Amino acid sequence: MIEMKNVTKFYDNFRALNCIDLSVEKGEILGLLGPNGAGKTTAMRILTSFIPATSGTATVAGFDVFEDSLEVRRRLGYLPETPPLYPEMTVGSYLNFIGELRELPAKLRRTRIDYVADRIGLLESLPRVIGTLSKGYRQRVGLAQALLHNPEVLILDEPTVGLDPNQIIEIRGLVKDLAQDHTIVLSTHILPEVSMTCGRVVIINEGEIVAVDSVANLEKTVAGKPSWKITFKPGANQNWRETIEKVPDAEIADLVETAGTCEFILRLGSADAFDGLFRKLADMGGIFTEISPVKATLEDVFLKLTSGEERKEAA
């Protein structure tokens, strides 16, 4: 549905995107993830044919974004970084204007406005003037604008910015529902959002793709040794550290000792060694109050891939 091949974008001498290759299948939700200034917005603007790529090609639904820009724009719903709103208009007249620009016939326009407003929770706000709306509501109007013509492809630049937690959950649900018959590209720097909504993630840093995979696979790649977070009362047993350290490859990290309670992260060479160690410590009179496996999260993936350490090592 969406294809980017070797896309590079220069702003004067600044390279915003470098040789981006990307493809998104129909019905997929792709998350674009990256720190500020990574090139997420630039990539989206190229896909919406708002700006041209310096080199490389991009197609949406089989149409080139530069050559067949009009066809691309017909099939696209786009929520830019700043919701493009006219503060002096009411929500209803604004959506009606968008419907006219999107070539919806008058009858369909009315039903779509009602349907979309209902889905996004704007039904009551239709007669309100946009300038008087809160940030969250403006964001919703921006989203309604992108959905109005039921486009094949939705490009959402940080769709949940400025929404409160309840709204975020609603919008996430909405985005997931939409994925059944839409192809969605969304950018965000809110990591849980990606884990919850996106089938696949592209991590961009300094204009380059550093990882493309499903959230689960990405988490596996940085997982490293199996780890547990443990809160433990050693009791009379003062040798617990030695007991652990006897296990090959065992590590204790982030140890905090307070009034007879120890909190630490335990890393072992293999998960199998844990059972034996647990029994041994318990037999020695230790009491466990918390044992939870520590999984690598998308956050770790993100930090590892974008913090710069990785690249220094490579160099």
Place this chain on the structure above:
Amino acid sequence: MKIFALMKKELQSFFFSPIAYIVFASFLMIVGYLFWVILVSSRVASLEPMLYNAAFILLLASPVLTMRLISEEKKSRTIELLLTSPVSPAEIIAGKFLACFVLYLVLIALTLQYPLILSFYSTEFDLGPVYSGYIGLILIGAAFISLGLFASTLTENQIIAAMISFGGLILFWVFGWAKNVFDNSFGEILGNLSIFDRYAEFLRGVVDSGNVVFFLVFTLIWLFLAARVLESDRWR
């Protein structure tokens, strides 16, 4: 269809902001004053001096109406919406132009009270120059708006857009003065570019097809350039 949607939206914004009202009020106040002063001092039932001055006031007022047309969309980033909708830059420019032009026609229509007053009280009032004068006023308005609209595509700063259109319009006004300075073909070419010399002919009651074509071409050139500038934003 999309052009009319854009036009309707633009007309709405004109009346939501105080700019249109303020321009209307000050224009009508000045024109009303001029009508009175000129009539009382000359005691001639002619609209020519008033219409001549009205065009100059419109030259000063029209950049205030046109400056926001595209600049504001750029500043508030709503241009991103327009350019990523299935609308061509030419349609955007046409919609904006028509909205401003309709507003201008309403403004001009409000001055029709003065020829009405004259025809009511004067026994020998010649309507010919009034018709041709208003044709000229409509044409020169289209020219003002097109140049102002072009200026507005150049920048996201409304003040700069207004200043560029002031500069441009006043330049096309004073071009005519070259005729008195250079007694050669150069002076003649500059003189032909003068929008006010051509407008003055309409006021004398002459609707010269050359002048009509000049204003139409002048308007279309600036509209064409405005659409190109808007389009070129997509190439950069």
